[in-house]
Amino acid sequence: MSLTDLTRQAGEWLRGAGAMHDVVISSRTRLARNLAGMPFLSRCTSAQQHEVEQRLRREVLDAALTREMFYVDVAAAGPLDRQLLVERHLISRQHGAAEHPRGVAVSSSETVSIMINEEDHLRLQVLRSGFELDEAFAEINRIDDRLEERLSFAFHSRYGYLTACPTNVGTGLRVSVMLHLPALKLTNTIEKVVHAAQDMHMAIRGLYGEGTEAMGDFFQLSNQTTLGKSEGQILSEFRDQIVPAIVDYERKAREGLVRQQLLAADDRIFRSLALLRSAMLISSEETMYLLSLVRLGINLGRIRDVELKTVNELFLLTQPAHLQKIHNREMDAAERAACRAAYIRQRLAP
Amino acid sequence: MKGKCEKCDRPATVHMTEIIGGEKIEKHLCEQCAMTAGITIKANVPISQMLEDFVLATSNAPEEAPLSCDYCGITFSEFRSKGLLGCPNDYDALERQLLPLLRRAQEGADHHVGKVPSRAGDDQARQTNILRLRAQLRDAVAAENYELAARLRDHIKEVEP
Ligand SMILES: [Zn+2]
Ligand SMILES: [Zn+2]
Numbered sequence: 001m002s003l004t005d006l007t008r009q010a011g012e013w014l015r016g017a018g019a020m021h022d023v024v025i026s027s028r029t030r031l032a033r034n035l036a037g038m039p040f041l042s043r044c045t046s047a048q049q050h051e052v053e054q055r056l057r058r059e060v061l062d063a064a065l066t067r068e069m070f071y072v073d074v075a076a077a078g079p080l081d082r083q084l085l086v087e088r089h090l091i092s093r094q095h096g097a098a099e100h101p102r103g104v105a106v107s108s109s110e111t112v113s114i115m116i117n118e119e120d121h122l123r124l125q126v127l128r129s130g131f132e133l134d135e136a137f138a139e140i141n142r143i144d145d146r147l148e149e150r151l152s153f154a155f156h157s158r159y160g161y162l163t164a165c166p167t168n169v170g171t172g173l174r175v176s177v178m179l180h181l182p183a184l185k186l187t188n189t190i191e192k193v194v195h196a197a198q199d200m201h202m203a204i205r206g207l208y209g210e211g212t213e214a215m216g217d218f219f220q221l222s223n224q225t226t227l228g229k230s231e232g233q234i235l236s237e238f239r240d241q242i243v244p245a246i247v248d249y250e251r252k253a254r255e256g257l258v259r260q261q262l263l264a265a266d267d268r269i270f271r272s273l274a275l276l277r278s279a280m281l282i283s284s285e286e287t288m289y290l291l292s293l294v295r296l297g298i299n300l301g302r303i304r305d306v307e308l309k310t311v312n313e314l315f316l317l318t319q320p321a322h323l324q325k326i327h328n329r330e331m332d333a334a335e336r337a338a339c340r341a342a343y344i345r346q347r348l349a350p
Numbered sequence: 351m352k353g354k355c356e357k358c359d360r361p362a363t364v365h366m367t368e369i370i371g372g373e374k375i376e377k378h379l380c381e382q383c384a385m386t387a388g389i390t391i392k393a394n395v396p397i398s399q400m401l402e403d404f405v406l407a408t409s410n411a412p413e414e415a416p417l418s419c420d421y422c423g424i425t426f427s428e429f430r431s432k433g434l435l436g437c438p439n440d441y442d443a444l445e446r447q448l449l450p451l452l453r454r455a456q457e458g459a460d461h462h463v464g465k466v467p468s469r470a471g472d473d474q475a476r477q478t479n480i481l482r483l484r485a486q487l488r489d490a491v492a493a494e495n496y497e498l499a500a501r502l503r504d505h506i507k508e509v510e511p
Contacts, residue, residue, distance in 0.1 A: 034438065036473065037480025037510065043422040043436035045488055119434070141465075148467050152510075154438035155473060159452075160462025162438040166452045169441070171464040201457060227452075228459020 003072060003081050007325040010316050011088060011110040011127075016308035018130015022299045023247045025178040025218070025312070026127055028089075029136045031144055032163045032172035033122040036152040040164040041117055046100070049117060053101040056116045059150050065114075065143050066107040073103045080330070083321035089127065091115055112143065119164050120172075122147075131247075133175060133238055137231065160227065170227030175234055177243055182217040182296040183253035186265070193246050197221055200242050217292045221246070258300055269297035273306070277348050281337040287318050287344065305350055314347060355380035419443040421478075421485040439481055480509060 013026045034040060038052060057071060074082060074095060082096040090113040091104050102117035115123040124147075126140040154162040160170040168174070184190045197204040201224045221242070223234050257265045272293035276282075295311045297303035316322060318340050324331055327339060355362045355378065362378035418425040422436030426447045429435055441448065453460050483506050490499040 036438065036477040037484065037506075039422045039437040039481070039484070040435055042432065042434045043424060045491075047491070048484070048488075144465075145468075148469070152469060152473065152477070153467060154477060155467055156438070156441055156462070157474065158461055159441050160464060160466075162441055164434045166435065166448065167455045169452070170456070170459070170462045173464070225456045225459060227456040227462060230464040 002070065003077070003084065004325065006084065006088060006110070007317070007322055010309075010313040013111060013127040013129045014309075014312040014316060015129050016312045018128060018132050020243070020247050021130035021308075023180055023250045024131040024243065025180055026129055027131055027133045027136050028125060028127050028176045028178075029133065029140045030126075030174040030176075031122075031124045031140055032120040032161070032168045032174075033124070033144070033147075034120050034154040034162060034164070035122075036154045038121065038154075041100075041119065041121060042164065049101045052121050053103060053117050056122060056151075057103055057105070059147065060105045060114050060116070063146050063150060065146055066109075066112050068108040069105050069112075070108065071103055071105045075099070075101050075103070080321050080324055084325055087319040087321050088316065090125075092118060092123075094118065112139070114143075120168070131177065131243060133177065133235055137173075137175070137235055141231070168226050170225075171229070171231050171234065173226055173231055173234055174222055175238060176220050176222035177238065179219045179221060179246060179250075180217060180292065180295060181219055181246070181250050182292050183257055184250050185217045186257065186268075187253050189249070189253060192249055193219075196242060196245055196249075200237060201225065202237075202242060217296075218288075254296070254300060265296075265300070266302060269293050269300070269302055273297065273303060273348070276344050277350070279341045279344070281334075282341040282344065283333075283337055284319055284340065287340060288315065291315055306348060310347060314344060318344060353378055355383050357383040417444045417447055421481045437481055439478055476509065480506060483509070 018024070018027075035052065035056075038044070039048065041049065041052075044052065061069060061071060072081070072085065074085070074091065075098075077085075082091070085091040085104065086093055086096045088110065090106055090110065092115070095102060095104070095115055095118045100117060102115070104116065105114040106112070111127050113125045113127075115125070124140055124143055126136045126143075128136045156162050161172040163169050163172055181190060181193065184193060194204060202221055203224050204219050204221045221238075223237070226234075272290040276287070276290050276294065291311055291314055294303060294306065295308065298306060298308050298311065317326065320336055323336050323339050323343070326343070331339060353362050354360070358380060360380035360383075363381050364377075364379045416425045416427055419436060419440050420443065421439050424436030424440060424444075426444050429440070429444065429448070435441070435444075449460065483502055487499055487502040487506065490496075490502060
């Protein structure tokens with residue numbers, strides 16, 4: 001298993017299955033951990049950064065956390081490979097762009113990724129398709145327990161797991177779900193969700209955009225605080241309250257579309273599919289936007305000759321680094337636009 | 351991505367890209383106008399923003415001697431400018447100045463109630479001891495005192511789990 005193999009598959013978490021997968025694309029849990037007795041990364045000397053990277057790489061790989069894992073030395077990887085990892089949500093943008101010694105261990109199914117020397121010494125991540133937070137947490141907790149048999153993590157009797165940024169202290173647990181909310185966007189009722197999320201003290205932001213930029217109809221919802229609540233409480237707020245409520249809003253909005261504005265909805269859905277099937281040049285932004293409507297069309301039962309899995313894969317494989325890896329060469333934006341369009345036409349051919 | 355809101359004079363904080371009829375349209379709005387348009391997305395408040403607010407809120411308070419950490423050397427004002435702490439000891443060393451900020455970031459909470467590592471009991475003093483030894487080692491290397499550095503390295507190996 002290597003980085004190049006990644007471009008031939010789409011990651012288990014994008015298979016378009018799991019609970020509520022019509023709205024919840026994936027569930028993610030993340031734990032931040034630091035070695036006891038070691039400065040946090042920003043204050044490590046370069047020798048210490050090397051020491052941390054070497055030690056954690058060895059321990060993570062030796063611990064046999066999943067059936068098969070491969071390690072990418074991110075500091076040594078080329079820019080395209082780094083971007084590929086970012087596009088696949090296996091490392092953060094900052095981790096891709098940094099300069100110091102660092103890496104990531106990835107399970108072959110891509111459900112587990114372990115960043116070494118990100119903002120904290122360790123960032124564990126488990127991704128799952130659909131709304132499967134409890135399962136994702138059970139797995140990350142098992143991995144954390146296994147690592148704790150080998151490593152001693154910085155822990156404080158009052159503040160819990162200690163992290164470089166105080167916004168992660170305590171459980172170190174960040175839970176998030178990726179939501180596809182096209183009907184709420186189309187019907188201009190997305191603010192309902194925003195308010196509901198704010199009332200629950202959750203953060204909601206666009207999925208593929210940077211910062212506050214919202215791209216298409218995809219949103220990432222995550223917990224804002226990590227201290228003063230147990231892991232179970234953090235999970236139950238998602239499971240019992242906010243996510244079912246949002247899924248319900250979105251499904252009702254979809255039903256409303258079908259009932260009251262079927263022609264208008266069909267028009268947008270089938271125009272999108274037609275554009276994707278016939279475009280000769282297409283940007284990743286436009287692709288994202290059109291795929292979102294096709295995805296809606298599939299979930300509404302309007303489009304029957306395209307699989308959900310195909311659409312999920314296209315979101316991933318049409319991104320810049322993926323296209324270039326698939327074609328095994330660097331391309332400028334214009335060339336990518338042509339390649340992307342050709343690839344989409346082929347995958348969506350009726 | 352700075353700039354003014356398209357609809358009023360406030361700074362734009364919400365930036366969106368929409369594709370309508372194949373044409374890319376960028377929107378730059380302030381939070382209020384975005385909210386009115388029904389497209390606002392509340393982002394995670396970045397820690398730097400929180401720090402700025404915090405500094406503004408407390409700038410009238412009498413000057414306090416800045417706290418600092420003996421092991422990593424970070425001062426509270428350095429933390430304030432970067433938003434990142436230097437080592438695990440900082441939660442104690444900077445506690446008096448850090449705590450109000452921590453509570454703000456954590457919606458008032460200041461006690462962990464979640465998972466406890468199985469080996470947590472023995473740790474605090476030992477963890478700090480290792481931090482201290484590492485700081486000494488760092489200084490010994492910087493001073494090119496390799497004999498002391500070697501001894502400290504061995505000592506760290508002994509006490510580290
Ligand atoms: Zn405005
Ligand atoms: Zn310190």
